[in-house]
Structure formats: structure tokens, C-alpha cells
Amino acid sequence: MDINSIRLHYEIPGDDFTIAGEASSNVKKMLNQLGIAPDIVKKTSIAMYEAEINAVIHAGGGEANIEITGEKITIVIKDNGPGIPDVELAMQEGYSTASDYVRELGFGAGMGLPNIKRYSDKLDIQTEVGKGTVVTIVVNIN
Amino acid sequence: METYFHSVTLDENKCMGCTNCIKRCPTEAIRVRKGKARIINERCIDCGECIRVCPYHAKKAITDPFDSIYSYKYKIAIPAPSIYGQFKPSFSRNQILNTLKAIGFDYVYEVAKAAEVVSFATREIIKKDGFKKPLISSACPAVVRLIQVRFPNLIDNILKLESPMEVAAKLVKSEVVNKGYALPDEIGVFFITPCAAKATSVKAPYEKERSNVDGVISMKDIYIKMLNALDRPEETDILDKAGYEGIRWAGPGGESTALETDKFLAVDGIHNVITILEEIESDRLEDIDFVEALACTGGCLGGPLTVVNPYVARKRLRKHVIEAKEKSMPKTFQEKYDSDLVWTSDIKYRPVMKLDEDIIKAMKKLETLERINKELPGLDCGACGAPSCRALAEDIVRGIANETDCIFKLREKVRELAIQMAELEAKMPPVLDREKGKR
Ligand SMILES: Nc1ncnc2c1ncn2[C@@H]1O[C@H](COP(=O)(O)OP(=O)(O)OP(=O)(O)O)[C@@H](O)[C@H]1O
Ligand code: SF4
Ligand SMILES: [Mg+2]
Numbered sequence: 001m002d003i004n005s006i007r008l009h010y011e012i013p014g015d016d017f018t019i020a021g022e023a024s025s026n027v028k029k030m031l032n033q034l035g036i037a038p039d040i041v042k043k044t045s046i047a048m049y050e051a052e053i054n055a056v057i058h059a060g061g062g063e064a065n066i067e068i069t070g071e072k073i074t075i076v077i078k079d080n081g082p083g084i085p086d087v088e089l090a091m092q093e094g095y096s097t098a099s100d101y102v103r104e105l106g107f108g109a110g111m112g113l114p115n116i117k118r119y120s121d122k123l124d125i126q127t128e129v130g131k132g133t134v135v136t137i138v139v140n141i142n
Numbered sequence: 143m144e145t146y147f148h149s150v151t152l153d154e155n156k157c158m159g160c161t162n163c164i165k166r167c168p169t170e171a172i173r174v175r176k177g178k179a180r181i182i183n184e185r186c187i188d189c190g191e192c193i194r195v196c197p198y199h200a201k202k203a204i205t206d207p208f209d210s211i212y213s214y215k216y217k218i219a220i221p222a223p224s225i226y227g228q229f230k231p232s233f234s235r236n237q238i239l240n241t242l243k244a245i246g247f248d249y250v251y252e253v254a255k256a257a258e259v260v261s262f263a264t265r266e267i268i269k270k271d272g273f274k275k276p277l278i279s280s281a282c283p284a285v286v287r288l289i290q291v292r293f294p295n296l297i298d299n300i301l302k303l304e305s306p307m308e309v310a311a312k313l314v315k316s317e318v319v320n321k322g323y324a325l326p327d328e329i330g331v332f333f334i335t336p337c338a339a340k341a342t343s344v345k346a347p348y349e350k351e352r353s354n355v356d357g358v359i360s361m362k363d364i365y366i367k368m369l370n371a372l373d374r375p376e377e378t379d380i381l382d383k384a385g386y387e388g389i390r391w392a393g394p395g396g397e398s399t400a401l402e403t404d405k406f407l408a409v410d411g412i413h414n415v416i417t418i419l420e421e422i423e424s425d426r427l428e429d430i431d432f433v434e435a436l437a438c439t440g441g442c443l444g445g446p447l448t449v450v451n452p453y454v455a456r457k458r459l460r461k462h463v464i465e466a467k468e469k470s471m472p473k474t475f476q477e478k479y480d481s482d483l484v485w486t487s488d489i490k491y492r493p494v495m496k497l498d499e500d501i502i503k504a505m506k507k508l509e510t511l512e513r514i515n516k517e518l519p520g521l522d523c524g525a526c527g528a529p530s531c532r533a534l535a536e537d538i539v540r541g542i543a544n545e546t547d548c549i550f551k552l553r554e555k556v557r558e559l560a561i562q563m564a565e566l567e568a569k570m571p572p573v574l575d576r577e578k579g580k581r
Pocket of ligand 2: 188189281284336337338437438442
């Protein structure tokens with residue numbers, strides 16, 4: 001383990017849309033306090049926001065664990081939701097299983113996962129139907 | 143680096159050291175120390191939120207005194223469009239403008255007229271396309287400064303055209319010289335301002351070396367003077383030359399509606415502005431070409447140096463807009479304005495929230511900050527002088543506060559001390575601790 005690292009932990013509640021995204025906005029604030037370059041902060045917070053929202057919308061909440069070192073930011077979003085049956089399909093732009101209700105709230109364009117891929121330097125999705133999903137996002141700092 | 147100038151200051155005598163302002167400040171720039179509010183200069187964006195919320199009127203803006211106009215031979219007033227909302231609807235715009243002459247100015251030129259020039263130039267940019275979307279208006283300097291400290295990724299979205307105030311000052315100076323009314327160095331141009339932010343943009347402009355405006359006078363400061371002169375009959379000059387598009391800039395949505403596009407979003411009130419800028423920075427706002435963001439609720443009509451309630455002022459403004467339409471005032475400016483409107487200097491990100499220059503040190507500080515924060519009661523009561531428990535934790539790691547500034551922490555410490563004292567009291571010094579009856 002790197003001694004020069006920060007670890008953060010957030011619970012992601014699954015029942016409240018109005019506070020969804022709080023964890024990523026807290027992380028964003030901290031990255032700014034660390035003096036991380038603005039474009040890196042932007043990439044990280046967008047990627048984390050999308051994963052956080054997915055945990056809220058598709059999986060009834062979960063948790064976020066973040067590790068920041070001098071080299072990179074690692075975000076792990078874990079949930080015990082339904083899992084993703086076909087990850088390759090889910091990764092396609094425009095693919096979404098969101099309900100009409102969720103769409104009315106402005107989500108469900110099927111752009112979350114593609115955006116995470118675009119804004120991260122590394123993306124790993126471990127998922128099992130009926131058990132849950134772990135999304136790991138890495139953004140390099142330099 | 144030169145010291146950072148901003149216009150909002152504190153009147154020490156009036157400040158009671160309450161927590162109203164520290165809680166409302168959008169950049170957490172205020173702390174209470176020794177019973178008085180202190181502004182952390184480099185964080186202040188001059189939005190004037192604290193001026194508005196202070197129940198003791200201890201927050202004020204540095205503007206020029208009215209008498210400063212007398213240091214110029216030829217005195218020109220350029221009033222912000224928000225001035226029209228400050229007087230009863232029975233007074234015409236021309237009357238209001240002539241009042242400025244009655245109280246001592248030699249010439250008056252509406253900033254609203256210059257606003258039309260800026261609207262025209264903005265329309266051209268939007269028509270041509272090829273700009274970074276959405277374009278964010280630079281009309282409100284408090285918003286520009288907010289972007290500078292909190293939204294560095296949006297600096298390239300700012301509409302980098304001179305403000306109507308600057309354009310007005312430039313236009314009126316050449317007009318007066320061309321007409322032979324005065325020589326360039328005899329002229330003093332004074333902006334009649336609704337806010338602190340505009341005062342700062344004259345004293346310390348970010349878009350150019352030096353402002354065209356020579357002084358800034360608070361709308362509040364000349365209000366009584368104007369009221370007293372309003373119904374003097376000697377109104378003669380025709381000064382109301384701006385069209386309705388320019389007048390509308392005073393309220394929210396005014397700048398946008400002049401752009402002939404539906405793809406705009408107008409937001410007012412600094413806390414709402416922050417929410418929208420967050421959305422833009424995270425690429426969550428779609429299909430919008432132009433964002434008009436105004437720090438004050440009600441736009442400039444709600445400026446901290448205005449007098450009349452912004453909603454009343456808005457109603458009053460409407461009358462002037464309708465009249466200008468009826469008179470079929472030219473929709474766009476007629477005079478040709480050749481000078482380039484584009485900023486000659488630019489703004490850079492000022493990372494005022496950064497904990498340390500060195501990232502490893504910053505990480506250590508952040509870790510300590512989080513640890514301290516967890517141990518604080520989480521009440522955000524403000525009694526420590528910081529806006530929230532987390533802000534106190536931040537101040538502690540920055541070395542400008544102590545844990546015992548938190549009254550709950552202090553009480554904990556006192557209790558511990560009391561317990562220790564009781565324990566100590568129970569212990570007898572060995573020399574006195576003799577068995578009874580023995581000598
Ligand atoms: N944590 C998750 N648990 C279960 N299913 C998920 C999870 N994350 C994504 N999915 C599935 O993958 C699909 C695509 O996700 P993606 O984030 O790309 O789009 P979306 O969430 O549907 O819409 P948008 O992100 O644009 O609002 C989702 O509709 C959902 O079926
Ligand atoms: S909205 Fe207008 S009055 Fe308020 S700070 Fe901005 S420019 Fe000044
Ligand atoms: Mg999604």
C-alpha cells in the first residue's frame with residue numbers, strides 16, 4: 001500500500017434521486033483542494049458521477065471507495081443490485097433499460113457507461129446477475 | 143504577485159460578529175474572528191450576497207464619493223439600465239436621465255445603448271458558430287470571478303466581449319470629443335452602479351489593462367439626490383436613445399432574448415448560478431448555445447446597491463420597455479461601432495481552494511482535515527466563526543484556527559480537565575498520607 005494515499009468511503013443511498021451525485025461532488029471538491037489539474041478533476045467527477053447514478057438507478061444504491069495517490073485516482077463503485085447480463089451491450093451508446101419514470105428525470109440516454117469509458121484511463125466492470133456489480137475507474141493524474 | 147483587489151468591505155463598527163454572512167457566502171470567504179467578520183480577500187468574488195444579508199448593514203462596497211466628479215471639467219454619467227426600475231412609473235426615462243444632469247453631470251449616455259452594441263456582436267458570434275458551447279455571458283463580473291476560482295474548465299466558454307459599461311464609456315468619450323464639447327483629458331466618465339462587482343471591474347479589470355471608466359458611483363448613494371431633483375421642470379435634452387433591447391438587460395433574460403435564439407438559459411441568484419455551472423462543467427446541459435448567469439436574484443435590478451425591491455423594479459422596467467417599443471426606438475444601434483470588442487487580456491484559474499502547492503503535502507493536509515471533520519459535531523452552527531464544521535477543519539489544517547474554536551470541543555476539553563482535577567484532588571500527597579493515629 002502506498003503511504004502517500006488518501007482513502008475515502010461513501011455510502012450511496014438507493015432511494016433518493018435528489019441526493020444522488022453527492023459522493024462525486026464531494027470528491028470533486030477534494031480534488032480541487034489537492035490542486036489536481038482542472039481537466040483531470042473534470043474527467044474524474046464525470047466518470048464517478050455516472051457510475052454513482054447507475055448504482056442509484058439500476059441497483060438500489062451501494063458504496064463508493066476512492067483512493068487517491070500522487071499518480072492516480074481509483075474509484076470503486078460497488079452495489080448488490082441485479083447485475084448486468086450483457087456488459088458489451090450495456091457499453092453501447094444509447095442502450096438503456098431505464099424505466100419511463102427514470103427517463104422523465106432526464107436519465108436513461110444510455111450514455112453513462114460510454115462516458116465513463118471516454119473519461120477514464122482504465123475501466124473494469126465485474127458483474128454477476130442476481131448478485132451485483134463492481135465498477136472500477138482509474139484516472140491518471142499526470 | 144500584486145494584491146488582489148475587491149470592492150466589498152466591512153464596517154468594523156457596525157459588525158456584530160453574527161453568522162449571517164459566513165453562511166451565505168458562495169466561496170466560503172468570510173470568517174468571524176474576535177467578534178468581527180473578516181473577508182478572505184483572494185476568495186471574494188464581489189457578488190454582494192453578504193451586503194444583502196447583513197442585518198446590521200456592516201458590509202459595504204467601495205465606490206467613489208459623489209464629489210469626486212468635480213475633479214473633472216466635463217462630467218459624464220453612464221447609468222446602468224437598472225436605474226430605470228428605481229423610480230415611480232410616472233417619471234419617463236428621459237426625465238430620469240435628465241435628473242442626472244440636474245444633479246451635476248454635463249452629459250448622460252445610457253449603458254443600455256451600448257448593451258445593444260454588445261448584443262449585436264454576440265449575435266454575430268452565435269450566427270457564425272464555431273464557438274465553445276455553451277457561451278457564458280460575461281455581463282456579470284461576479285460570475286466571471288466565480289468561474290475563475292471555482293469553474294476553471296469553463297474559462298474558455300466565457301463570452302470575451304467588452305461589457306456594455308466599457309463600450310458606453312468608449313463611445314461617449316469619442317462622441318463628446320467629436321462634438322467639440324470637451325477635450326479628452328477634461329472628461330470624467332462615471333458609471334452609476336447597481337453593485338460592487340462592477341466597481342471592481344473598473345478598479346481592477348480582468349479583460350484589459352485599464353478601464354475606460356474614470357469613476358464608479360453607487361446607485362444608492364445618489365438616490366436621494368436624484369429623488370429631490372426629479373420633478374424639477376427644466377428637462378430639455380433628449381437623452382433616452384436606447385432601444386428596448388438594451389433596456390431589458392437590467393433584468394434576467396434580457397441579454398438572452400436579444401440574441402434571436404431559443405437555445406439559451408438564463409439563471410439568476412449566485413447559488414442558482416453555481417448549480418447551473420456545475421451542470422455545464424459536467425457536460426450535463428444539452429442543446430444550449432448561450433447561458434446568461436447573473437449573481438443577483440432579479441438580475442441587476444436586484445443588485446446590492448439598488449434601492450427598490452427587485453420585483454417592483456422589474457414591473458417598473460416593463461413600462462419603459464413597452465414605451466421604447468411604442469416609440470419604435472431602433473432595435474439595434476445605429477451608430478457604427480468599429481473598435482474591436484474582444485478582450486485584450488484574459489483570466490487565469492486562481493486555485494484558491496488548494497491546500498498546498500505540493501500535492502503530497504496537500505494530501506496529508508486533506509487526510510488530517512477529514513479526520514478532524516469526523517470528530518467535529520457536524521452541526522455547522524457557525525459559532526467557531528467558520529461557515530461549517532468542514533470549513534473549520536480546513537482552517538485548522540491551514541493553521542488559521544484551533545480545534546477548541548469549536549464550542550463543543552472546548553466543552554469536551556473542559557469536562558476532561560474537570561475529571562482530571564477531581565481525580566487529582568482525591569490523591570493525597572504522600573507526605574500527608576499518614577495512617578491515622580500514628581505520628
Ligand atoms: N450498476 C448497475 N447495475 C445494473 N445494471 C446496470 C448498472 N449500470 C448500468 N447498468 C445497465 O446498463 C445499461 C446502460 O447503462 P448506462 O449508464 O450506459 O445508461 P443508462 O444509465 O441507462 O442511461 P444514462 O446513463 O445515459 O442516464 C443500463 O440501462 C442498465 O441496464
Ligand atoms: S447581476 Fe448585475 S448587479 Fe448583480 S453583481 Fe452581477 S452585474 Fe452586478
Ligand atoms: Mg447511467
